[in-house]
Amino acid sequence: MRGMRLALAAVAAALVPVAALAQASPPPAGASILMWSPEQQQAGYKAMETLAAHEVVKRGPTVFPLPAGAPLDPKLKIAGTPHDIESFMAAYRVSGLLVIKDGKVLLERYGLERTPADRWTSFSVAKSVTSTLVGAAIQDGFIRSLDDPVTTYIPELKGGGYEGVSVRQLITMTSGVKWNEDYTSLDSDVAKVGLSVIEPGVNPVVSYMRRLPRDVPPGSKFHYSTGETDLVGILVSNAVGKPLSQYLSEKIWAPFGMEQDAIWIEDVAGHERGGCCMSMTLRDYGRIGMFILGGGKAGGKQMVPEGWTADATRAHIAVSPAHPEYGGYGYFWWIMPGGDGYEALGIFGQSITTFPKDGLIIVVNSAWPAADTAALNAARGKLTAAIRAAAVR
Template identity: 30%
Template sequence: MIMKNRLQPFIDRVEREQLPVEGILWANGEEILFEHRFRPDNPRIIYSHTKSFTATAAAFAIQEGKLHLDDQIVPMFPEHVPDNMDPKWMDVTVQDALTMSSGTNVPLLMMAERSKGIGAPDFLKFVFSHPIEKEPGSTFCYSNGDTYMVGRAAEKAMGMPMEKLLAEKLFAPLGMDVNPVWEHCPMGHAFGASGLELRLSDMCRLGMLYLNEGMWKGQRILNEEWVREARKARISTNPAPKAHDWNNGYGFQCWKMPYGDSYRFDGAYCQFSCICPEKNAVIAVQCAENDLTSVIINTLHEVVFAPLYAE
């Protein structure tokens, strides 16, 4: 009932202003405490929230010692190296890609490009064909190309498709659908930067796992060290190309929030899992495709997060 009361102002605002929210829930690291549905909880595309799952795939490879943050990416894929590749690509590491700082300094493989077939058939070769404009690790530039490299590196290190890797090591232990829909690149690999389809009640479980420092119902799933490192503001995003909500720094495929140690797994049109360690809370929301993202975000800040962190 307490959690219902905390979310009721948001629910009332959504209903009054007819905002395109599909559902919102409040959880801790163990269970969903309250969920309100405006529409049935069906699997839906979670857009860039997919990135947090791809980062977690890399985490499994890292904690098994098969991948390292300072591993160079290009040497893993010699068959995808284009002619006349910028030699500075040899300096790009897994950590650079995780923090959107490969140095290409241009967004690659974004939705508008992919819909036109740009980058096909070989996404890796397409990414590697771009010059490195900034020193790797120095400058944030939000790019699906960086995330795609992370996913391919995790697959290569673990010797299995990302779908299988996450089904076995994450989805099954967390009680999620083990066979969700993925977007795939033209070569058949999980795209990893977008395109995963999940119910809100499944999507939020990754945030619950991270809130609980990698533990799930007494079982260690992720190393605690990974969780703590992933959520740090590892690179500046200020000034970001969007509103203030993206100006608080970026971790390993997650956005810092302007409240304490909080951070967010973030997909377009407000597919959010907001992890608030100081408050032992995960607040997750899914929304229909809309042009009201800033309104929904501002409403969440005004009636949910600001009151929560004022306590």
């Protein structure tokens, strides 16, 4: 259940066929990125800027250094089968694996014909970046408080299910608004949101979301809603008066020292998806982890309020009260059971896993054969555990 919810319908609508890239048969008519073949995944995930409308997140003049540390060679077993890093990456279609401890790179490997210069799509890892921009907007005075009503920043939501919902409730997915995240139904909310301009002059995501009814009282229940993460992206850009890509460049990408421009996929109205689909290099995924672990400072300046990153990466609500093993949820971050680690997660095997007390960051980019399954998540969990055991000895 952790990290597996991501709507791709609006992104898929913007994508051109990738069959030519991979010399594979085209998907069935109307198929989305969720249905790409392994060959199409391998080609498309590192070439999203050629497939969909996007904005560029510009890097700055300097690069945050990631020096080499003592190398790791972890071993693990999955269902009785022994694996080293090479065999695990082959078995689970990993395109990039990066381990940083105390600011030093202990392990950096690439697969699926990816190079260090190749970007890779983030899927829902972008959500954690979007919530960080909420913190930046508070630091800059554009958002007064997390307890402000959402309608202060998206007034078109007044009078609907989001009336009385706070920014805090939106970024912890506790709005109480009814939402269907069923990827198998073309009639689900996640399949329909943002696909067309419903009202001229109103973002199509906002148009769709403001028609949704209230289900439970705000703040009472965690319920994953991809539409709400896109709302947060719109909220931030409305508050700061700038595109998300520009604000991200100004607050993190350039001052922190990312090594390469990133790209951010847009919705059909030309607004960056707050919940999806940035593309960046493996090391820049690691630098996101470093920025959060370091308390949100870039270029010697505090970019988010003091204590923001600690608050964002603690559990504000249980994912499922009946299943404590699912952990908790922060500000678009998944919190591990026991609270000793937190993760930014995206489908098909994208993750930034951080153990703050160990100074340890583990980045995985993949092209899993399924968006998310218990077995695939368990395998990545065993890899993470093996790496942590080897790194913290």
